[in-house]
Amino acid sequence: MARFTPKVVTANALIEGDVVYLTADNRWTRRHDEAELIADEAQAQMRLAHAVAQGNIVVGAYLADAQTGQAGPEPTHFREVFRTRGPSNYFLGKQAELI
Amino acid sequence: MYSYSEFDEAFVRARVAQFTQQVARRIDGSLTEDEFRPLRLMNGLYLQLHAYMLRVAIPYGTLNPRQMRQLAHIAQTWDKGYGHFTTRQNIQFNWPKLPDVPRMLAALADVGMHAIQTSGNCVRNVTSDHFAAAAADEIEDPRPYAELLRQWSTDHPEFQFLPRKFKIAITGAPNDRAVTAAHDIGLRIVKNAAGETGFQVLVGGGLGRTPMVAMTVRDFLPVEDLLPYVEAVLSVYNTLGRRDNKYKARIKITLHETGKEAITEMIEARFAELRPLFGGNDQALLADIRAAFAPPAFRNAPVDAYDAFYKADPVFRAWADTNLAAHRNDQYAIVTISLKAHGQTPGDATADQMRVMADLAERYGHDELRVSHEQNVILPHVHKSDLPAVHAALMQAGLGTANVGLISDIIACPGMDYCALATARAIPVAQEIASRFNDLKLEHDVGPLKIKISGCINACGHHHVGHIGILGLDRAGVENYQITLGGDGTEDAVIGERAGPGFAYDEIVPAIERIVAAYLALREGPEETFLQAYRRVGLPPFKAALYPAEGTRDAA
Numbered sequence: 001m002a003r004f005t006p007k008v009v010t011a012n013a014l015i016e017g018d019v020v021y022l023t024a025d026n027r028w029t030r031r032h033d034e035a036e037l038i039a040d041e042a043q044a045q046m047r048l049a050h051a052v053a054q055g056n057i058v059v060g061a062y063l064a065d066a067q068t069g070q071a072g073p074e075p076t077h078f079r080e081v082f083r084t085r086g087p088s089n090y091f092l093g094k095q096a097e098l099i
Numbered sequence: 100m101y102s103y104s105e106f107d108e109a110f111v112r113a114r115v116a117q118f119t120q121q122v123a124r125r126i127d128g129s130l131t132e133d134e135f136r137p138l139r140l141m142n143g144l145y146l147q148l149h150a151y152m153l154r155v156a157i158p159y160g161t162l163n164p165r166q167m168r169q170l171a172h173i174a175q176t177w178d179k180g181y182g183h184f185t186t187r188q189n190i191q192f193n194w195p196k197l198p199d200v201p202r203m204l205a206a207l208a209d210v211g212m213h214a215i216q217t218s219g220n221c222v223r224n225v226t227s228d229h230f231a232a233a234a235a236d237e238i239e240d241p242r243p244y245a246e247l248l249r250q251w252s253t254d255h256p257e258f259q260f261l262p263r264k265f266k267i268a269i270t271g272a273p274n275d276r277a278v279t280a281a282h283d284i285g286l287r288i289v290k291n292a293a294g295e296t297g298f299q300v301l302v303g304g305g306l307g308r309t310p311m312v313a314m315t316v317r318d319f320l321p322v323e324d325l326l327p328y329v330e331a332v333l334s335v336y337n338t339l340g341r342r343d344n345k346y347k348a349r350i351k352i353t354l355h356e357t358g359k360e361a362i363t364e365m366i367e368a369r370f371a372e373l374r375p376l377f378g379g380n381d382q383a384l385l386a387d388i389r390a391a392f393a394p395p396a397f398r399n400a401p402v403d404a405y406d407a408f409y410k411a412d413p414v415f416r417a418w419a420d421t422n423l424a425a426h427r428n429d430q431y432a433i434v435t436i437s438l439k440a441h442g443q444t445p446g447d448a449t450a451d452q453m454r455v456m457a458d459l460a461e462r463y464g465h466d467e468l469r470v471s472h473e474q475n476v477i478l479p480h481v482h483k484s485d486l487p488a489v490h491a492a493l494m495q496a497g498l499g500t501a502n503v504g505l506i507s508d509i510i511a512c513p514g515m516d517y518c519a520l521a522t523a524r525a526i527p528v529a530q531e532i533a534s535r536f537n538d539l540k541l542e543h544d545v546g547p548l549k550i551k552i553s554g555c556i557n558a559c560g561h562h563h564v565g566h567i568g569i570l571g572l573d574r575a576g577v578e579n580y581q582i583t584l585g586g587d588g589t590e591d592a593v594i595g596e597r598a599g600p601g602f603a604y605d606e607i608v609p610a611i612e613r614i615v616a617a618y619l620a621l622r623e624g625p626e627e628t629f630l631q632a633y634r635r636v637g638l639p640p641f642k643a644a645l646y647p648a649e650g651t652r653d654a655a
Binding site: 012014015016017018019055056059060076077078079082083086087088089090092093094 | 125126128131132146147148149150151179193194195196197198444447515516517524526527530573576577578
């Protein structure tokens with residue numbers, strides 16, 4: 001079996017559709033670097049179950065690969081990098097809103 | 100053009116009212132996402148990468164100025180000030196918030212528009228030739244038939260849960276501008292030996308992960324048999340189509356697995372059952388619809404101003420040479436407004452630009468606008484004497500780019516900048532190719548060349564039928580772009596050939612440049628287009644240009 005790599009729980013906010021991440025203190029944040037980085041597989045599944053149960057706040061929760069960075073967890077895959085900032089053709093979305 | 104009947108109006112309003120309640124119940128927690136998802140998709144509301152996305156149908160790509168202005172209003176009021184015109188003649192708003200969507204749908208209903216059947220396994224927006232009723236080469240306006248099909252397929256109880264989505268395209272001209280051969284059903288208006296009008300019926304075309312050119316199942320279908328025949332095709336598909344495997348669920352696979360002969364027999368048998376059930380009401384309705392598509396009162400006036408301007412102004416001349424097409428009335432021209440300014444996002448228009456286009460249609464264009472599958476907007480009926488004024492207004496609004504049909508007139512799907520299904524970005528690749536060839540000042544020398552880019556295998560960007568097709572993939576966590584060559588979306592539809600291993604994001608623009616340089620070096624003269632040259636010489640010289648150091652690169 002493949003070795004488990006660290007994860008964050010991510011989803012979209014029900015009302016706005018924004019990309020959100022689950023924090024260690026059970027908040028939903030817009031900032032990837034505030035997410036809870038989960039190193040243990042069983043813990044990841046539990047945190048995902050916790051997220052899925054919040055279907056009236058977020059939609060489509062899943063586990064995304066991440067790693068420790070300077071300011072907090074950072075995404076490892078380019079898709080997740082795009083989700084932290086918004087589209088590349090306009091300065092819109094998080095890259096404009098989270099400054 | 101066609102306006103909503105009382106029935107259409109009541110149906111759309113009722114749907115808005117229902118969806119308003121459904122959204123309220125989702126927000127207050129009475130509906131789960133699993134319950135709500137099919138309801139929102141039925142109303143064109145997707146959840147994408149960064150936000151919700153509302154896909155609005157533009158039936159057969161025809162809009163009036165009031166509708167275009169309302170799209171501008173929606174973009175400005177509930178979105179971020181722009182809209183994206185798609186390869187299915189729809190428009191997508193990329194940033195709606197869930198509680199605002201019912202108001203957006205109500206605003207659409209105010210101008211006879213909606214987002215119904217822009218998602219789901221049903222008959223989607225029926226697409227058509229964007230030059231319909233204007234093109235010099237046309238046999239007949241295809242849009243009355245498209246409208247008949249729209250009315251018949253909207254909320255059709257038998258066809259709301261097909262094995263997979265179903266796309267119909269129709270053209271009235273022998274030069275196919277509607278890519279009919281890449282649709283589940285393609286209809287081409289033809290004349291038989293007796294001079295009667297009918298349809299050549301193609302079935303089973305499609306791009307996506309298994310690209311196929313449609314097969315002809317009827318060479319000549321009389322006009323009055325259209326609905327029962329299309330219903331027979333759908334009925335057979337609804338029965339045979341595979342619901343066990345999403346990737347084998349489109350009719351192209353059904354056709355392939357059943358065999359053309361067997362499926363044609365089944366369609367004909369079903370047609371024989373259905374035909375007597377159509378008692379003529381459909382033809383009465385068609386007659387009413389036809390009346391709504393009566394041509395405008397064309398003006399009879401001198402065109403000297405156009406001729407003088409054409410001679411005097413090189414900027415106008417360059418635009419006229421690329422962006423105008425022949426109209427059936429020789430005092431008129433068809434104007435294609437390029438939504439492909441170099442370096443900008445293909446298919447995007449700001450709210451202000453939408454208003455400019457609406458104003459021009461009202462003032463100079465007999466109140467008509469079209470959206471093309473190539474992501475441009477068309478003024479189908481402009482008197483030639485008005486062209487200098489139209490061009491000047493377009494230039495002021497950043498809409499005067501003279502590049503229609505050239506290398507920078509690129510189709511690109513939203514890709515991973517917006518789409519949740521995408522495996523790589525498409526838009527910035529298009530932006531960079533267009534900017535690069537604009538810097539090189541080469542595109543007018545290169546001549547007609549269609550580049551089409553998809554950000555995943557589903558092929559919304561039609562890459563298989565691009566003269567140069569680009570497919571963005573995720574290769575081991577890195578964006579990688581595969582090139583196909585020699586595709587063609589016209590009446591002689593051909594699926595492009597894969598050139599070889601893919602290229603990294605920063606290698607793709609230079610790779611395209613090498614292909615173009617190879618073409619310029621090997622063409623027999625400026626009159627031999629890229630596609631003609633490709634057909635003459637085939638893949639090898641382009642492959643040699645793409646992979647000069649063959650053997651040093653790992654096969655992707």
